Amino acid sequence: MRTDLLIVGGGPAGLNAAYKAASYGLKTIIVDKWFSLGGQLRQQTQSYDHLPQHFAKLRGYKLADFLIDRLKPLDVTILEKHTLIGAYSDGSVGVTNEKDILPIDAKNVLITTGAMEEPDIFPGWTLPGVMTAGAAQILINRERVLPGKQALILGSNEFALEVAAQLHDCGIAIKGIVENRSELLCQNEKLIARISNAEIPIVLNGVIESAIGKGKVEEAYVNHNGNNALYDVDLICVAKGITPILEPFEVMNCDLIYRERLGGWLPEYYGNFETTNPSIYVAGNAAGITNMGGILLTGEIAAISAVESLNAASTVQIKEEKEYLWNELYRIEYNSVLEARLDVINELHNEKDAQLPPLVDSLNGRLING
């Protein structure tokens, strides 16, 4: 199978990239490991605030539908239930559906495999009933199954609170949000107010000492300021943040770099979102953990880079697209994330003695000057 652009991962970054690339006539294939496209959006019932101008405010799963529906008239081949498995020595990549391996000879590959949830450990964390917050969210919103009746949430970032609120709305009693620091990580006031209105207890300076139960979680000890309290819970959701998924980049021979503010290890990339392996691009959370606006925009920038590499648009069009997208990124992405992202880009351009795209260079200045 031959294609102009192979997109690995059909979440928001990949879908948005596919739309942009195919709009410029690139023959595009999307592979996604799941039964349906949309990635994490599939189970997000909340809507997003900071979206690019060309997106309407939608709930996550509706945004997924929108991104998928607008691909229909375009030359995009969708391979669901397919995963990237490795690379052949001739440079083509193999994707598998667990029955066959399909070699794909792609002029460009864009990897938008997103991020994974970080676990946290305590005695008993392997018991059934302890799961990632994302898993609990998948159960209620995609599977429509209640994962438990009474729950503890471990972690207090925005996602932890969002899932706590959603579980609560589905009728699960949230017995506490346990955070080992002295303050909440989440800074979204609206969300904090929702938690407060729902009368969900917040346990700061708290750690889960252990989860216990026969065959599944039945109780958990929480240490709060040195005192142990026993909680009667059958669900513990771990929400300790997310980190870019790395393994596709390693098999594609892309160099990695560490940036704590971007979620840990991630592939190195240039200002056009190309990794150190030519024609392999990265976007979305795989290129550093960001917000939904950042995910969508980086997908689009990477797509434009692929379009540019194949001379599928005029220089003027490319320039206009990039200007708009980077300015939007500057407007929408958290400063700390954009700074770290630019730092990754600057470092690679320096290392390889490659010229920075003028736009990226000007953003450097704008960030410094505030």
Place this chain on the structure above:
Amino acid sequence: MKKSYDVIVIGSGVVGSSIAYHLSESKSKEILTIDKDFPLSGTSGSTQAWVWVHNKTPAWYGELNMYSAELYPFLERKIGDVEYKRTGGIAPFFSESDRENALRLAEKQAEVGIKVEVLSRDEVLEKEPALSHNIAGATYSNIDGNVNPFRLIELYVRAARKNGAEFSFYNQVIDISKENGMFKVTTQDGEYFSNQLVLAGGPWSKSMGKLLGVDVPIKQVRGQIIVTEPLSPLLTHTIGGMRQADNGEVLVGYSKEEVGYDRRSTLDIIQDTARMAIDFVPALEKANVVRCFSGIRVMPEDGFPILGEIPGIENGYIAAMHSGITLSPLVGTLMTELLVDGETSIDLERYSLKRFNTIQSIG
């Protein structure tokens, strides 16, 4: 850490660790082993780890392997459980026309005391029912087996340390020279001196030899292996191409590519290897493959070990070979004899680096 030793061994793979351990048993030497990484990070940690004898040819080379395999039970009593199992080895063939070669192999190996049987299809399947009904027969010997390489090397190092030998890991050797009759080994962490020096660098032996002005004629050969999930007991023998480990994982692989030190796994070879797994053991088609790995094998240009003194370098020694896992107990023993007594109980003349005639200069 001291600065001066009787012996410095460079390389802490299965060969270097075995030499360090066996030398430490002699209680007569102060030993330092230096490795640029950590034991098992190179060839010795990326192997199926067969202890394999029966079709090593010519017979005199098979004999060397046999002696080493015979040492394993004794080694295990001294350093601990390395999961050595003398499972017997089966090398299947798929065409009746191969039987003649098999019979000739059995005849040759018998001359040095290696007992090789040539089995019919039914005999093979009786021994190993999971094998394919498409095989024509196999050579078999009860001397073959396998070992857990992770345990083997860990226990070599632990036992050597217990005997007082020292190890320095993550410490790259940068230069080797001679000063006042002693070797001066310069590493990224400092300088060390020794009377005797052993190069045990596996696939990196060539660049080590260069530091002494000696050409070590070896090639690097990549082998890619696939590993299944732990499975219920399936294979009881070591099969030419695969084995089932103690924990139930089945390791499969028989590829070789000359690609330098590139240790990537490629889908081409992995797919070939998977095909081979199913050709040998059809039931494996249902097995989940969990991971693949590759190792860079050492391959002396003529295929045989390079063992003994380095010509022209007084008190300099080398041990570089393929089959390091099989040969390590014997090589450790012989090198200890050589370093301590100056002579060996098995003549190593045939394995000398001299045979290549490639000395460039005296370092």
Place this chain on the structure above:
Amino acid sequence: MHITHHPVLKKDERKEIKFFFNDEPLKAKVGQSIAAALMANGIKKFGVSRKLHQSRGLFCASGRCYSCFLTVDGLDHVLSCSTLVEEGMEVYSNLSDPDVRRGKNEN
């Protein structure tokens, strides 16, 4: 338990199907993963770990942690969070290492 009245999503109109877990008939909805269908029936323990024989169940629901292995229609170690449940499917707990020689492919 199935969520019948979701606070945001529309009414669940997915068709009901029957499957078996350890020979016991259970109900599921079309489009659910096997793991979710079991959780809907209050089953959280899917098997035991191989070394310490501790209970295991759904953890990441994303096909990455492999804690939710089950035997499905005779095939051992199927990833139940990313396999859809089907009418009449026979699912069993994961209690031991896969036996690849069992069943129809035995040679």
Place this chain on the structure above:
Amino acid sequence: MDKSTIVCRCEEINIDEIESAINMGAHTFNDIKRLTRCGMGPCQAKFCMNLVRKIISEKTGQSLKDIKPPRMRVPLGVTRMSALASNKASSVASVFGESAEEGETDHEEEL
């Protein structure tokens, strides 16, 4: 935390075992992996990666940016052998071929 707390869910390796490997001198994830089997199970270190890196950092004082993730390999996720073998007719050479010729020297048994 209790040192017997599991870090690697797949191979059930606990904090104590990882610390022992570090004490033996292993300072990278890959080296700890070979000594302990931590990260060698079906998830291939996807979940223990950062947990182990944190333990290494705490025990050795190395900064997290200097502690690399473990090597990740084909097939990226657990895959059936039958899928891997698809579209392939021939298999790689067998060990028997090595001994077929007298004096054949390309021994390759310990892959």
